[in-house]
Amino acid sequence: MTALQIIFILVAAATLGAGLMVVTSRNLIHSALWLVVALFGVAVFYVLLQAGFLAVAQVVVYIGAIAILIIFAIMLTRRIMDEDSPTFNANWGWAVFVALIIFGALTWVLTSWPGISQPMAELSERSDPxxxxxxxxxxxxxxxxxxxxxxxxxxxxxxxxxxxxxxxx
Amino acid sequence: MIPLSWYLIFAAALFSIGLFGVLARKNAIVILMGIELMLNAVNVNLVAFWRYRAPEMIAGQAFAIMVFAVAAAEVAVGLALFISIYRRRNTVAADEIDLMKW
Structure with missing residues (x-):
């Protein structure tokens, strides 16, 4: 296992964990802060994929603008919502089911596709993405x-x- | 060397988490955050396919930028709607916003 793979696994675990916290956290402000962590993890993936401009745009547009806008909206619509009303609606069991089905189906379709094992294409020396x-x-x-x-x-x-x-x- | 399948499975997992948030949460703002997670998962897929399959064509990155623009527009209008609804009805719970439910 190379260093890049270890970095990938750590960042993926952090991003997915932060994503889970976004959708399950009771406190909305915590949700929004976890969203910032998840978006930052995705920016790290752009760096790993050698898409530097997208990584910068991710930090500037998503974290700098969208996440802050969401935090403002949470502050403007604050109410008892995050204390005693239920976090999930009545269909959350079905939501888990549908999400797992979609994940399984996507994974199955992608891994049965022959191009999946193709190695990373070489970036030519002269090209500047x-x-x-x-x-x-x-x-x-x-x-x-x-x-x-x-x-x-x-x-x-x-x-x-x-x-x-x-x-x- | 990271296999392409790792990126794709990661993106599928992130998409499913976002989908769960959209389907299960009551608060409309968290639903919007779930949509953001889903859009990010799609973007990771676009960039991964660009890098592994066709780095000489820039289409993957160009479309990821379009997704950025659409996400920004969607969040701006969505949050404006929620703030407006909150002013009139004093709630942002998705199941209490049922004005157009017949």
């Missing part, structure tokens, strides 16, 4: 249309969020 990504996002023959659509979507979400949460006098 970051430069390639930047060029692909603005190249008309690749992803400029989805990229612009994403920015329009973000603008629409911004306007929509302000409009929805506006307090009318």
């Amino acid at each position: 970051l430069r390639q990504l930047g060029a692909a996002l603005v190249s008309p023959s690749l992803y400029v249309l989805p990229f612009e659509l994403a920015s329009v979507l973000l603008l629409a979400a911004l306007v929509g969020a302000i409009f929805i949460s506006w307090e009318r006098k």
Whole structure:
């Protein structure tokens, strides 16, 4: 077992444990903080996969913006909810069942696929994934249309969020 | 050398945890957090497939960035909705928000 594999197992265990704490923790603030741990674990995986830009974007966008937004929303909607009302709804047994079925089915489908044992492809010496990504996002023959659509979507979400949460006098 | 299957099984586990949170929790904000976990699992899959199968094409990373944008938009609108509902009905429990239930 190499050092990378040990790092992978440790980070995977921490991320999955944090994910479990997110969905089972009674206190919402604790849930949100565990969510930060889980998102950070995913950022470590991006580093292991040599996608450095995505790792930085994960920290900036997910941890820096989304998790903080969620913490703000929890503080704005605070109530007795986290003390005496039940954490789970009546269907939680079925939820465990469905989640286990999905996990088993995904694992089975993926491990029976022949490409699963393929080793990691070599990155060629001259190629620079970051430069390639930047060029692909603005190249008309690749992803400029989805990229612009994403920015329009973000603008629409911004306007929509302000409009929805506006307090009318 | 980490096998591709480790990443895929990890992502499947993270997705299932998120799915459990979405299906089982009462609080709407935790449901949103479960959706975030699921989107992250999908992103790990996209990047792992990019790295192992086709590192010369950048599609995996480009789509992961689209997922980032969609997740940010979804959280902004979702949290605005919950805050608005909380103001009017004083709850964010998903089963008490039943205005449109016939």
